[in-house]
Amino acid sequence: MSTNLPTPLLEAKAVAKHFGGVKALRDVSLTIRRGEIYGLIGPNGAGKTTFFNCMTGLYVPDGGGFTFDGAPLVADAPQHAAARGIARTFQNIRLFGNMTALENVMVGRHVRTRAGIVGAMLNTPATRAEEAAIRQRAIELLHYVRIEERADDLAKNLSYGDQRRLEIARALATEPKLLCLDEPAAGMNATETEELRDLIEGIRHDGTTILLIEHDVKLVMGLCDRVAVLDYGALVIEDVPAVVQKDQRVIEAYLGA
Amino acid sequence: MSKWLNPRSFFGVTLITIALLGLPFVAAMGGQAWVRILDFAILYVFLALGLNIVVGYAGLLDLGYIAFYAVGAYTWALLASPHFGLHLPIWVILPIGAALACIAGVLLGSPTLKLRGDYLAIVTLGFGEIVRIFMNNLNAPVNITNGPQGITLIDPVAFGDFRFSGNTQIFGLTLSGPMKYYYLLVALAILVVIINLRLQNSRIGRAWQAIREDEIAAKAVGINTRNVKLLAFAMGASFGGIAGGVFAAMQGFVSPESFSLMESIMILAMVVLGGMGHIPGVILGAVLLSILPEALRYGVGPIQMALFGKMMVDPESLRMLVFGLALVLVMRFKPAGLWPSPERKRELGEKQAEVKA
Numbered sequence: 001m002s003t004n005l006p007t008p009l010l011e012a013k014a015v016a017k018h019f020g021g022v023k024a025l026r027d028v029s030l031t032i033r034r035g036e037i038y039g040l041i042g043p044n045g046a047g048k049t050t051f052f053n054c055m056t057g058l059y060v061p062d063g064g065g066f067t068f069d070g071a072p073l074v075a076d077a078p079q080h081a082a083a084r085g086i087a088r089t090f091q092n093i094r095l096f097g098n099m100t101a102l103e104n105v106m107v108g109r110h111v112r113t114r115a116g117i118v119g120a121m122l123n124t125p126a127t128r129a130e131e132a133a134i135r136q137r138a139i140e141l142l143h144y145v146r147i148e149e150r151a152d153d154l155a156k157n158l159s160y161g162d163q164r165r166l167e168i169a170r171a172l173a174t175e176p177k178l179l180c181l182d183e184p185a186a187g188m189n190a191t192e193t194e195e196l197r198d199l200i201e202g203i204r205h206d207g208t209t210i211l212l213i214e215h216d217v218k219l220v221m222g223l224c225d226r227v228a229v230l231d232y233g234a235l236v237i238e239d240v241p242a243v244v245q246k247d248q249r250v251i252e253a254y255l256g257a
Numbered sequence: 258m259s260k261w262l263n264p265r266s267f268f269g270v271t272l273i274t275i276a277l278l279g280l281p282f283v284a285a286m287g288g289q290a291w292v293r294i295l296d297f298a299i300l301y302v303f304l305a306l307g308l309n310i311v312v313g314y315a316g317l318l319d320l321g322y323i324a325f326y327a328v329g330a331y332t333w334a335l336l337a338s339p340h341f342g343l344h345l346p347i348w349v350i351l352p353i354g355a356a357l358a359c360i361a362g363v364l365l366g367s368p369t370l371k372l373r374g375d376y377l378a379i380v381t382l383g384f385g386e387i388v389r390i391f392m393n394n395l396n397a398p399v400n401i402t403n404g405p406q407g408i409t410l411i412d413p414v415a416f417g418d419f420r421f422s423g424n425t426q427i428f429g430l431t432l433s434g435p436m437k438y439y440y441l442l443v444a445l446a447i448l449v450v451i452i453n454l455r456l457q458n459s460r461i462g463r464a465w466q467a468i469r470e471d472e473i474a475a476k477a478v479g480i481n482t483r484n485v486k487l488l489a490f491a492m493g494a495s496f497g498g499i500a501g502g503v504f505a506a507m508q509g510f511v512s513p514e515s516f517s518l519m520e521s522i523m524i525l526a527m528v529v530l531g532g533m534g535h536i537p538g539v540i541l542g543a544v545l546l547s548i549l550p551e552a553l554r555y556g557v558g559p560i561q562m563a564l565f566g567k568m569m570v571d572p573e574s575l576r577m578l579v580f581g582l583a584l585v586l587v588m589r590f591k592p593a594g595l596w597p598s599p600e601r602k603r604e605l606g607e608k609q610a611e612v613k614a
Contacts, residue, residue, distance in 0.1 A: 056477060082479025090477075096470035099463070107467045111479025113460055117488060120459035121452050131459070174479055 006033040009209050016063035017050055024050040026234040037210045039224035047233040048213045052182055056088050057081040082111050087176035089167040091183045097156035101166050104155050105138035108173025141169040161192045180211040185219055277443055281436045292435040298547040299442040305527040305543040306449045307496025313534035315489035316469025318378040320521050321385025325494040327516035328361050329354040329501025334511045337412035344412055351502050358498025359491045366490035370483055385521050393513040407512025414506045438507050453536050465489050530587055532594030541596050550580050
């Protein structure tokens with residue numbers, strides 16, 4: 001199957017990160033292809049979130065690096081990652097609590113818009129037009145994740161499931177090429193997980209590549225095109241779910257013997 | 258613009274306009290001192306709204322805000338007084354003052370970008386004191402600020418031949434100096450309100466609020482937090498600089514004493530007490546906190562005489578006691594401020610309901 005592979009969107013080459021003596025990532029190399037849903041799993045403390053944080057610029061890796069969309073990713077500042085087209089959600093939801101749901105998504109448009117402070121003070125026609133476009137797009141995105149009726153509520157007053165959806169909408173507002181979801185199904189019941197699954201498939205269908213970190217093995221195996229398993233900071237295997245599920249090392253490391 | 262044509266808001270705007278225009282004449286009945294108090298109230302509205310950008314929107318606790326006010330005031334004092342023999346016009350001095358304050362804001366902002374909350378408060382507090390002490394000591398070896406004696410005989414605000422000091426006759430009305438300054442300050446305050454409103458619902462304004470709420474999430478959606486924070490410091494500082502210039506011109510005298518830590522804290526208290534981030538609340542906080550101490554100054558003595566027939570307590574110390582008590586009570590019973598934004602009010606209301614349930 002090596003002949004007609006889709007082009008890689010993200011390549012990690014020997015990414016290493018240690019905190020003092022703890023080796024959180026040991027030379028992890030993996031490839032995410034355009035248009036796929038890529039799962040990253042592993043036991044607690046395996047380094048999944050550390051990998052995520054290196055990629056999105058929250059941490060600077062101690063070794064190795066990333067190539068994203070054909071160019072090296074200078075991962076030293078999160079805002080650059082967002083500008084390049086990598087958006088993320090957080091394991092422990094990080095919304096702008098005292099802003100409304102709509103405003104949260106509007107903040108997501110920041111990186112794709114231009115209006116400066118002078119334009120805002122003078123309220124120029126260009127600023128007004130851009131502002132209207134931002135609002136319009138944010139409303140569309142709230143519809144897309146189906147929480148439009150909560151648009152004017154403060155983010156912190158939304159239900160847990162809606163907060164997860166809002167975080168995804170905010171990430172989508174940055175027009176990402178790669179959407180990284182850090183344990184989006186954590187704390188969700190079966191119905192909510194099912195709805196989330198539909199949402200993720202929809203996003204992929206609309207052309208965004210997805211990297212999914214998840215504890216829910218059933219969700220990952222059912223949803224992902226390919227899966228990578230991390231254990232003690234090292235990559236165990238990277239393959240399609242059917243193969244990964246049967247791999248002896250994975251069963252020992254993660255799925256439980 | 259259509260909302261201005263709405264009869265109800267038109268009525269409201271007309272009423273507020275008449276009240277704002279007539280207020281100094283009412284105050285003048287109690288003497289020009291009250292018009293001056295009114296002037297300072299509006300000046301504090303201006304300052305508080307400037308600080309509101311830094312504290313209310315961007316959530317950066319700034320305890321050295323008065324330093325920018327000092328920079329603006331001294332800029333005016335040095336460029337329009339016999340001290341250096343310079344008498345530049347307002348449209349030269351005010352932009353220079355605003356620009357210098359803006360630079361000071363960036364200078365303060367750059368080393369503190371990674372600090373938040375208490376730590377930021379301590380650094381800004383130190384900065385405010387540094388500026389004051391500089392003004393106090395820059396009289397030797399070269400006399401720049403004239404040290405603790407301050408600078409006197411500063412030019413008043415003037416547009417061409419129209420000077421803001423002394424009396425003027427217009428349409429048969431006699432306008433005193435403080436009254437003219439009042440109208441100037443109201444115009445400036447309206448301008449700063451409009452700017453605050455526009456910034457609040459702008460791309461940059463939302464970025465400020467996002468940083469206030471969660472800096473890591475703000476970075477993750479691509480906000481350059483360094484630049485956006487510096488912008489908040491610079492904006493707030495520029496307003497402080499303009500206010501300082503008008504203050505120097507109005508007083509005709511500046512000295513380092515006017516820029517003590519207490520002033521920074523007062524302005525911060527206006528923002529917090531009124532309702533952080535909510536423009537009407539900040540205005541209310543500024544007006545109340547600037548007028549209340551003065552009202553107490555004039556009220557405490559006569560009330561004691563009426564009640565007890567003699568002075569029980571020194572009015573000056575009782576004034577600060579009542580003032581402090583008022584602050585404590587407001588923070589106890591209205592933790593979000595006297596006039597919080599509807600969202601914040603709703604949220605605190607819900608919290609209280611939870612506690613009761």
